[in-house]
Amino acid sequence: MDLSLLQALEKEIILEVLRRDKQLRIIEEDRIRRMKCELQELRRRGAKSLARQYGERTCARCQRPLGKFWNSGAVCRGCSHRICSKCRVGVGAANWKCTVCHAYRDVKIRSGDWFLEEKGKKFPAITDKYETVGETLLKTYNVLSHISVVPPTPPPQLDYQFLSRSGDLKHAQPFTKSVENLMVSFTSHIKKISTSQNDVRDLLRVNNSPRGIKYSNQKSLSDTDINKCGILCKVPSLPNLFKKNKDSDQEGSSTGAEEETSFSSEYSGGRRSSNSSVSTECGLFESVSVAGELELAIAYNANSSCLEITVGACRGLTHGDTKKRKCHPYVKLYVLPEKSSKMKTTVKKNATDPVYNEIFKYQIDRNLLFGKRLQATVWHAGTLKRKVFLGHVLVPLDGWRYEDKSSQCFTWYPLCPKIESPDGGTVE
Amino acid sequence: MSTFFETLQFIVAITMTDGDYDYLIKLLALGDSGVGKTTFLYRYTDNKFNPKFITTVGIDFREKRVMYTASNPNGTTTGKTFKVHLQLWDTAGQERFRSLTTAFFRDAMGFLLMFDLTSQQSFLNVRNWMSQLQANAYCENPDIVLVGNKADLADQREVQEKQAKELADKYGIPYFETSAATGAEVDKAVITLLDLVMKRMEQCVDKPPAEPASGNGATKLGNAQPNERKCAC
Numbered sequence: 041m042d043l044s045l046l047q048a049l050e051k052e053i054i055l056e057v058l059r060r061d062k063q064l065r066i067i068e069e070d071r072i073r074r075m076k077c078e079l080q081e082l083r084r085r086g087a088k089s090l091a092r093q094y095g096e097r098t099c100a101r102c103q104r105p106l107g108k109f110w111n112s113g114a115v116c117r118g119c120s121h122r123i124c125s126k127c128r129v130g131v132g133a134a135n136w137k138c139t140v141c142h143a144y145r146d147v148k149i150r151s152g153d154w155f156l157e158e159k160g161k162k163f164p165a166i167t168d169k170y171e172t173v174g175e176t177l178l179k180t181y182n183v184l185s186h187i188s189v190v191p192p193t194p195p196p197q198l199d200y201q202f203l204s205r206s207g208d209l210k211h212a213q214p215f216t217k218s219v220e221n222l223m224v225s226f227t228s229h230i231k232k233i234s235t236s237q238n239d240v241r242d243l244l245r246v247n248n249s250p251r252g253i254k255y256s257n258q259k260s261l262s263d264t265d266i267n268k269c270g271i272l273c274k275v276p277s278l279p280n281l282f283k284k285n286k287d288s289d290q291e292g293s294s295t296g297a298e299e300e301t302s303f304s305s306e307y308s309g310g311r312r313s314s315n316s317s318v319s320t321e322c323g324l325f326e327s328v329s330v331a332g333e334l335e336l337a338i339a340y341n342a343n344s345s346c347l348e349i350t351v352g353a354c355r356g357l358t359h360g361d362t363k364k365r366k367c368h369p370y371v372k373l374y375v376l377p378e379k380s381s382k383m384k385t386t387v388k389k390n391a392t393d394p395v396y397n398e399i400f401k402y403q404i405d406r407n408l409l410f411g412k413r414l415q416a417t418v419w420h421a422g423t424l425k426r427k428v429f430l431g432h433v434l435v436p437l438d439g440w441r442y443e444d445k446s447s448q449c450f451t452w453y454p455l456c457p458k459i460e461s462p463d464g465g466t467v468e
Numbered sequence: 469m470s471t472f473f474e475t476l477q478f479i480v481a482i483t484m485t486d487g488d489y490d491y492l493i494k495l496l497a498l499g500d501s502g503v504g505k506t507t508f509l510y511r512y513t514d515n516k517f518n519p520k521f522i523t524t525v526g527i528d529f530r531e532k533r534v535m536y537t538a539s540n541p542n543g544t545t546t547g548k549t550f551k552v553h554l555q556l557w558d559t560a561g562q563e564r565f566r567s568l569t570t571a572f573f574r575d576a577m578g579f580l581l582m583f584d585l586t587s588q589q590s591f592l593n594v595r596n597w598m599s600q601l602q603a604n605a606y607c608e609n610p611d612i613v614l615v616g617n618k619a620d621l622a623d624q625r626e627v628q629e630k631q632a633k634e635l636a637d638k639y640g641i642p643y644f645e646t647s648a649a650t651g652a653e654v655d656k657a658v659i660t661l662l663d664l665v666m667k668r669m670e671q672c673v674d675k676p677p678a679e680p681a682s683g684n685g686a687t688k689l690g691n692a693q694p695n696e697r698k699c700a701c
């Protein structure tokens with residue numbers, strides 16, 4: 041959609057409405073995040089611990105033992121777990137669900153996921169079902185007019201204030217084509233703007249190639265792309281829920297099983313981690329549609345000055361090898377814009393719902409997190425070192441409230457179809 | 469343009485900027501220019517009437533928090549009340565905004581399709597708006613309430629109730645005759661739509677998974693049995 045036919049004043053009026061909408065959405069996303077964290081907690085508490093013997097007959101929710109003949113429990117229609125009579129919600133002998141399945145249903149309604157699901161059915165082509173039309177427009181037309189006057193290198197000392205107050209948008213240039221190319225999502229940047237030079241440079245880097253041909257040939261991706269997948273527009277969802285509670289229920293004791301992998305110098309010796317490989321990867325990714333979600337937990341350990349990222353699991357991934365319907369997924373992490381921060385999980389064979397439970401520690405001073413983003417990409421490890429892009433997630437790290445216990449728990453992030461270069465878009 | 473109203477809206481917004489609600493429901497008003505969409509929503513959210521015609525530029529929205537009491541399918545209330553945050557999108561009726569406004573249809577959960585009881589033309593256009601909805605809304609058959617507005621202008625009426633009712637019945641949607649000037653039936657129209665959307669949410673999550681969107685509500689209870697075998701223990 042195009043606002044180019046409208047007068048500048050009209051656009052400004054519309055953008056003002058969209059900014060109000062954005063405010064509302066931020067509140068909403070926060071609410072949903074809290075809701076889903078609570079749900080995750082509930083699931084975690086009730087989850088069968090791996091330490092427990094599998095043969096044991098216990099209620100999957102409260103872990104009380106079940107008898108062979110009486111109080112033997114019954115299987116929940118939602119998750120297929122055996123559930124004692126106390127952990128059931130709902131009426132009738134046939135129509136009950138276990139506490140967790142019930143909570144899932146409730147969250148699916150209250151979070152609006154039901155709506156996104158329906159919308160996704162009718163418009164499967166929408167790349168990001170979480171993004172509203174308003175959001176898209178705002179991203180496309182929100183202009184920081186200052187960008188055009190600041191030379192990209194060396195990065196000037198930018199006054200934080202002048203970028204961060206929405207009042208400044210009043211000075212925004214009219215919506216000419218050239219300005220359009222300089223579009224940077226204002227609102228999602230507020231949180232990202234850092235005084236560090238690196239980040240300012242990031243902010244100012246804009247893409248001049250017209251939309252559409254971006255994937256094929258470009259080496260640096262614009263901030264507009266980054267924002268497309270920005271976390272602000274994203275909250276974890278619950279698709280495939282009723283099909284797939286089973287494996288994910290078991291990650292209750294994840295910490296016991298993790299494999300501590302340290303991020304390493306893999307980058308320098310890496311096979312395909314240079315910028316140019318990214319465009320190849322992008323080419324590959326276009327052939328595979330992106331679906332599913334990635335479960336992450338992010339925490340900051342103040343004692344060890346470590347960012348601790350736990351890759352929990354994925355669910356509902358596309359088959360990386362569509363012909364053979366095979367999928368050997370692994371997850372790669374970067375703390376953008378750092379190039380050296382590559383971390384990788386193990387490759388899981390034949391799994392579209394792989395469970396990793398691997399913890400990665402990234403040593404970084406806490407206040408340096410400002411302006412950084414965690415990028416998690418899911419890849420299919422194909423034959424002959426071919427890899428196929430299965431989706432990615434971007435989480436701004438500065439917006440993270442590390443004090444807030446609830447934000448440290450696992451969260452499902454929907455995978456986005458776009459990818460950016462690991463360094464956040466450096467021109468070579 | 470109207471700084472007074474903007475200020476007012478701002479104040480309202482401040483009191484509502486917390487996440488202390490149970491549902492965010494997005495409704496959208498559509499219909500020809502001048503049928504009274506903006507005035508209708510203003511009446512609903514602020515209980516005031518604005519006789520001035522200030523045509524809407526593109527899109528706008530208003531907000532309101534309401535308490536919603538859930539009812540069982542048989543009509544009895546469950547006694548549970550929820551806080552609902554309503555986001556009421558107001559679209560411009562003018563043709564030149566059409567591509568913009570119809571794009572916003574996609575993100576709304578329910579629709580107030582309005583026409584002006586004193587304008588036959590606005591009523592004739594209802595059919596066009598319906599097809600716009602079918603094409604652009606989140607699903608083929610979204611929840612819609614047909615609203616004939618300006619019921620207070622009885623002497624200028626051009627659309628008869630019977631006519632409008634028939635059309636609504638044809639689409640299988642409720643019909644209300646409202647007046648933003650007096651406030652008659654305004655709340656009722658919105659709440660009816662809210663109720664439809666709330667029921668739709670339940671239906672959507674309760675329909676068996678993996679089944680296509682064809683809303684066949686008949687749940688096969690027999691399905692539960694075979695699962696017995698694959699006990700997780």
Ligand SMILES: Nc1nc2c(ncn2[C@@H]2O[C@H](COP(=O)(O)OP(=O)(O)OP(=O)(O)O)[C@@H](O)[C@H]2O)c(=O)[nH]1
Pocket residue numbers: 499500501502503504505506507508518519520521522523524525559560561562617618619620621646647648649650
């Ligand atoms: N008497 C009377 N006048 C009304 C009523 N509803 C709206 N009006 C008047 O009709 C005119 C148009 O109303 P708006 O609400 O601005 O119309 P709109 O549908 O928003 O029009 P666009 O924004 O151009 O799409 C205004 O002058 C209103 O005061 C009503 O119920 N009774």
Ligand SMILES: [Mg+2]
Pocket residue numbers: 505506507522523524558559560561
């Ligand atoms: Mg209007």
Ligand SMILES: [Zn+2]
Pocket residue numbers: 099100101102103104123124125126127
């Ligand atoms: Zn139990």
Ligand SMILES: [Zn+2]
Pocket residue numbers: 116117118119120121137138139140141142
């Ligand atoms: Zn269950």
